Amino acid sequence: MVCFQIFFTHDGKGWGLRTLEQLPAGAFVCECVGEILTNMEQEERNNNATSRSNCQAHLQCSEKGLKDEEALCLDATFSGICFHIFFTHDGKGWGLRTLECCDGNLVDVPVTIESPDRHYYHIAFFTSRVVKPMEELTWDYRIDFDDDTYPIEAFKCLCGSPFCRGASSSKKRKKRGRK
Numbered sequence: 001m002v003c004f005q006i007f008f009t010h011d012g013k014g015w016g017l018r019t020l021e022q023l024p025a026g027a028f029v030c031e032c033v034g035e036i037l038t039n040m041e042q043e044e045r046n047n048n049a050t051s052r053s054n055c056q057a058h059l060q061c062s063e064k065g066l067k068d069e070e071a072l073c074l075d076a077t078f079s080g081i082c083f084h085i086f087f088t089h090d091g092k093g094w095g096l097r098t099l100e101c102c103d104g105n106l107v108d109v110p111v112t113i114e115s116p117d118r119h120y121y122h123i124a125f126f127t128s129r130v131v132k133p134m135e136e137l138t139w140d141y142r143i144d145f146d147d148d149t150y151p152i153e154a155f156k157c158l159c160g161s162p163f164c165r166g167a168s169s170s171k172k173r174k175k176r177g178r179k
């Protein structure tokens with residue numbers, strides 16, 4: 001079992017999670033567990049200040065044109081195992097299902113359990129490279145920072161990557177009156 005530590009990041013991203021030991025590339029880190037919501041249910045939850053969530057992950061995000069009942073998301077706000085809620089964001093690319101194009105040191109992998117259908121209800125996190133002891137665990141949230149219609153208001157990304165999508169959209173944020 002991997003030993004983690006929750007710590008307060010030094011660069012303004014709030015709480016983060018780091019590993020106390022070196023992890024090899026491809027190591028299992030944790031599973032993301034929560035309630036399964038449709039996109040509409042997720043949006044309703046996020047429009048409500050008391051249930052607004054930071055601990056959600058999309059399940060079928062790579063498929064286009066899904067019906068609401070097929071476009072599902074895992075939400076660990078009220079129940080679930082939420083180690084992943086401490087993963088901070090670090091990312092430059094899109095469509096991340098490969099290990100090479102991701103800035104973050106974790107990748108999320110949909111896992112089929114019990115049923116061979118195309119709906120994935122389990123997401124597991126694995127390291128995309130060797131992660132050193134005390135290194136922060138980061139994952140590309142795949143937020144479209146330029147999308148005004150995205151149900152969760154995007155934060156100003158402080159990952160510091162020259163390829164960061166969140167930092168480059170700061171002009172648009174100012175236009176919308178966000179800091």
Ligand SMILES: C[S@@+](CC[C@H](N)C(=O)[O-])C[C@H]1O[C@@H](n2cnc3c(N)ncnc32)[C@H](O)[C@@H]1O
Nearest residue numbers: 013014015054085086088089155156157158159
């Ligand atoms: C899943 S939570 C991660 C835990 C969070 N840092 C905390 O203290 O609870 C996601 C939130 O962390 C912050 N965050 C994560 N990555 C960030 C980044 N690269 N730049 C700025 N804020 C970040 C944002 O406030 C974001 O909404």
